[in-house]
Amino acid sequence: MNFLNEVTERFPDAVSFAPGRPYEGFFDTEDLFAHLRRYVDHLAAGGASRDAVRTALYQYGPTAGRIRELIARSLHTDEGIDVPPESIVVTVGAQEAMLLTLRALFAEPSDVLLVVSPCYVGITGAARLLDIPVVPVEERAEGVACADVEAAVLAQRARGRRPRALYVVPDHSNPSGNTLSRHTREELLDLAARHDLLILEDSPYRLVSPGPRLPALKSLDRQRRVVHIGSYAKTVFPGARVGFVVADQPVTDEGGGQGLLAAELARIKSMVTVNTPALSQAAVAGALLAAEGSLAAFNAGPARHYGAALRALLDALERRLPKEWRTAHGVSWNRPTGGFFLTLRVPFTADDAALLRSAGEHGVIWTPMAHFHPESGGEHAIRLSFSSLGPEEIEDGVDRLAGFLRVEADRSLADTSRTAGYAS
Amino acid sequence: MNFLNEVTERFPDAVSFAPGRPYEGFFDTEDLFAHLRRYVDHLAAGGASRDAVRTALYQYGPTAGRIRELIARSLHTDEGIDVPPESIVVTVGAQEAMLLTLRALFAEPSDVLLVVSPCYVGITGAARLLDIPVVPVEERAEGVACADVEAAVLAQRARGRRPRALYVVPDHSNPSGNTLSRHTREELLDLAARHDLLILEDSPYRLVSPGPRLPALKSLDRQRRVVHIGSYAKTVFPGARVGFVVADQPVTDEGGGQGLLAAELARIKSMVTVNTPALSQAAVAGALLAAEGSLAAFNAGPARHYGAALRALLDALERRLPKEWRTAHGVSWNRPTGGFFLTLRVPFTADDAALLRSAGEHGVIWTPMAHFHPESGGEHAIRLSFSSLGPEEIEDGVDRLAGFLRVEADRSLADTSRTAGYAS
Numbered sequence: 001m002n003f004l005n006e007v008t009e010r011f012p013d014a015v016s017f018a019p020g021r022p023y024e025g026f027f028d029t030e031d032l033f034a035h036l037r038r039y040v041d042h043l044a045a046g047g048a049s050r051d052a053v054r055t056a057l058y059q060y061g062p063t064a065g066r067i068r069e070l071i072a073r074s075l076h077t078d079e080g081i082d083v084p085p086e087s088i089v090v091t092v093g094a095q096e097a098m099l100l101t102l103r104a105l106f107a108e109p110s111d112v113l114l115v116v117s118p119c120y121v122g123i124t125g126a127a128r129l130l131d132i133p134v135v136p137v138e139e140r141a142e143g144v145a146c147a148d149v150e151a152a153v154l155a156q157r158a159r160g161r162r163p164r165a166l167y168v169v170p171d172h173s174n175p176s177g178n179t180l181s182r183h184t185r186e187e188l189l190d191l192a193a194r195h196d197l198l199i200l201e202d203s204p205y206r207l208v209s210p211g212p213r214l215p216a217l218k219s220l221d222r223q224r225r226v227v228h229i230g231s232y233a234k235t236v237f238p239g240a241r242v243g244f245v246v247a248d249q250p251v252t253d254e255g256g257g258q259g260l261l262a263a264e265l266a267r268i269k270s271m272v273t274v275n276t277p278a279l280s281q282a283a284v285a286g287a288l289l290a291a292e293g294s295l296a297a298f299n300a301g302p303a304r305h306y307g308a309a310l311r312a313l314l315d316a317l318e319r320r321l322p323k324e325w326r327t328a329h330g331v332s333w334n335r336p337t338g339g340f341f342l343t344l345r346v347p348f349t350a351d352d353a354a355l356l357r358s359a360g361e362h363g364v365i366w367t368p369m370a371h372f373h374p375e376s377g378g379e380h381a382i383r384l385s386f387s388s389l390g391p392e393e394i395e396d397g398v399d400r401l402a403g404f405l406r407v408e409a410d411r412s413l414a415d416t417s418r419t420a421g422y423a424s
Numbered sequence: 425m426n427f428l429n430e431v432t433e434r435f436p437d438a439v440s441f442a443p444g445r446p447y448e449g450f451f452d453t454e455d456l457f458a459h460l461r462r463y464v465d466h467l468a469a470g471g472a473s474r475d476a477v478r479t480a481l482y483q484y485g486p487t488a489g490r491i492r493e494l495i496a497r498s499l500h501t502d503e504g505i506d507v508p509p510e511s512i513v514v515t516v517g518a519q520e521a522m523l524l525t526l527r528a529l530f531a532e533p534s535d536v537l538l539v540v541s542p543c544y545v546g547i548t549g550a551a552r553l554l555d556i557p558v559v560p561v562e563e564r565a566e567g568v569a570c571a572d573v574e575a576a577v578l579a580q581r582a583r584g585r586r587p588r589a590l591y592v593v594p595d596h597s598n599p600s601g602n603t604l605s606r607h608t609r610e611e612l613l614d615l616a617a618r619h620d621l622l623i624l625e626d627s628p629y630r631l632v633s634p635g636p637r638l639p640a641l642k643s644l645d646r647q648r649r650v651v652h653i654g655s656y657a658k659t660v661f662p663g664a665r666v667g668f669v670v671a672d673q674p675v676t677d678e679g680g681g682q683g684l685l686a687a688e689l690a691r692i693k694s695m696v697t698v699n700t701p702a703l704s705q706a707a708v709a710g711a712l713l714a715a716e717g718s719l720a721a722f723n724a725g726p727a728r729h730y731g732a733a734l735r736a737l738l739d740a741l742e743r744r745l746p747k748e749w750r751t752a753h754g755v756s757w758n759r760p761t762g763g764f765f766l767t768l769r770v771p772f773t774a775d776d777a778a779l780l781r782s783a784g785e786h787g788v789i790w791t792p793m794a795h796f797h798p799e800s801g802g803e804h805a806i807r808l809s810f811s812s813l814g815p816e817e818i819e820d821g822v823d824r825l826a827g828f829l830r831v832e833a834d835r836s837l838a839d840t841s842r843t844a845g846y847a848s
């Protein structure tokens with residue numbers, strides 16, 4: 001991603017559809033103080049002495065986290081996920097949750113991680129750090145197909161490898177924007193049970209998306225096949241760096257005792273970060289308490305905002321790149337129902353060179369989808385992120401993007417005609 | 425350490441010399457709000473707009489950290505360590521700094537980590553997580569001897585292994601309480617240069633200890649042989665979970681370019697925790713700003729307090745266990761000049777069973793030194809921590825401890841006499 005950063009620095013006036021950051025309009029510095037105060041008051045109201053409140057904020061805390069009860073309550077209220085607080089580990093963002101989970105689950109050199117591809121770079125990075133082989137399962141236009149996952153499982157088995165887990169972002173995936181259907185969710189759970197596979201569910205965009213939600217995989221999980229990874233970066237704020245993992249799988253520990261996978265994750269966490277900062281947990285807890293424990297209620301405003309931004313982007317694309325032109329030039333995009341991203345398919349190679357032309361000549365930046373493919377793929381696709389942009393920037397950005405696409409698509413069409421001329 | 429936790433829970437009325445936590449008497453919940461406010465005001469005074477302040481607190485930040493300039497300034501002011509901010513990575517406690525450093529430095533299966541033993545469990549834990557072999561170099565009574573480090577280096581070389589780095593806590597070591605002399609510091613730096621070894625310097629107790637300080641290894645480092653690991657857990661507060669690493673070693677990156685080791689650590693950090701929480705960094709920055717950038721000045725009160733606690737512990741031991749009795753029974757202790765810990769040597773096996781007798785029959789808890797030995801060793805030693813105790817608890821605790829030691833030492837003396845009777 002270094003090239004992307006360089007381009008962004010070199011063209012500061014470009015409109016950027018690259019960053020997956022939340023919109024800052026919801027944030028107010030004073031709210032931070034209010035969140036912390038609310039948590040302090042909550043502890044005091046629960047009977048904590050002045051000294052106990054001080055200890056909760058200042059000292060080392062339990063490795064698995066201080067706010068597990070509040071998280072469990074919000075999972076129940078918002079997601080219909082019913083798990084005991086003991087199955088939760090509070091982490092330094094979803095990233096640490098991924099690292100701990102991979103370190104705990106992958107023991108043998110033959111263990112491989114399946115990922116839906118294109119794929120969030122956090123999980124492939126954590127796998128690389130731990131030298132865990134990653135096997136991509138390519139998404140189809142509407143998202144990953146269960147048959148493709150099963151084929152990958154069987155192919156890996158045939159090579160003597162053990163597919164240990166599948167990583168998937170079921171809702172409004174980063175980077176593609178796709179959402180798995182209810183049917184595919186059921187199929188995946190069934191497949192996981194049949195092939196002794198775990199599913200790593202990472203779904204950070206659910207509560208900041210408009211409209212009804214399909215059930216989280218974890219809420220449908222009757223056989224403890226799903227390890228659910230959570231993030232408060234989008235629902236509370238990124239600067240807290242608080243995430244969590246629900247790992248209610250029974251495991252046998254070194255001493256032969258029975259416990260939960262969560263306890264094993266906490267043991268590993270003690271060697272990575274020791275604790276998640278008490279201060280960050282306090283700020284997140286304050287936000288969880290703001291809407292009576294419902295993070296969905298807390299995010300009603302942001303969900304409306306992101307929904308409107310998504311509609312604005314889709315409408316602008318539709319207006320600037322009408323259907324006839326798109327069909328003639330091989331340009332298309334998917335229509336996510338939420339999240340921060342969509343996939344734009346283009347007839348030319350959307351690589352770093354194309355990005356440089358786009359930024360330099362048209363003043364618009366985006367992410368080559370190839371960056372999100374663990375192996376090859378995505379050469380003709382672009383990730384557009386709309387999460388950090390206001391409505392005017394979206395309008396302006398799509399204007400510029402349409403200019404870029406028209407130039408590139410025309411050139412591509414000319415190239416194709418020439419090539420076709422040679423070939424036939 | 426699980427057994428220790430169990431014992432602590434089972435005997436809540438025991439005085440515990442086990443935890444290495446800071447004393448809470450310095451902390452006030454309202455100070456947290458004041459630290460954050462001070463940092464917000466500092467940013468505003470430096471010209472940051474309301475929106476820029478909000479971004480600094482709420483958003484994802486630079487992977488290497490937001491407060492590197494303030495840290496560099498305090499290292500210069502307090503420690504005479506002059507390094508550019510670019511050589512610093514802000515981490516989630518010293519623990520993450522250790523993990524990143526080990527991951528970056530240890531590339532070959534033949535690479536081994538030397539540690540001064542007994543050894544802080546954070547570093548051996550991080551090494552275990554990364555499957556890095558650890559070679560202990562046993563401390564002598566006054567601390568590690570350079571000749572022993574050199575012997576270990578040569579022995580490992582002879583076995584075809586490459587000693588890559590030595591981990592050491594030069595000042596008031598956890599667990600032993602020992603401090604390296606100025607001469608040993610110079611010798612270690614010389615040895616590191618001769619044997620192409622790096623030194624991982626971890627020194628969290630320097631600024632909370634009384635009296636003059638010997639120079640930090642990093643301040644004497646003319647050949648960039650020292651990676652300096654820092655922690656704000658003792659100097660600011662543990663709940664922030666902020667540490668840092670100074671890594672100004674030149675390295676060649678994957679693309680063949682020249683850079684600093686710090687940049688490589690940041691790259692690894694992006695796969696572990698992405699950022700250190702902006703909120704935690706803000707609280708620490710507020711504390712750094714409180715005493716005009718001097719952390720030593722900020723900690724003048726705590727340093728006096730811990731110095732007094734150490735003297736109280738040494739005085740109480742001296743009174744309760746007079747010299748004649750100690751000599752006759754083979755009990756002794758070292759006399760640290762600061763830090764949180766001292767080593768008590770005993771004539772009996774100071775194992776979990778002895779700890780249980782101590783807690784159950786005498787109401788006093790401590791840590792078996794054997795817990796801190798990566799291999800064997802420490803069976804006749806105890807770590808006493810005085811950091812979290814007030815003066816009355818120290819008096820009462822030593823009373824109980826003396827009772828326990830007298831019973832055990834008498835039994836041990838009787839056993840020795842019997843054994844001697846058989847043997848001679």
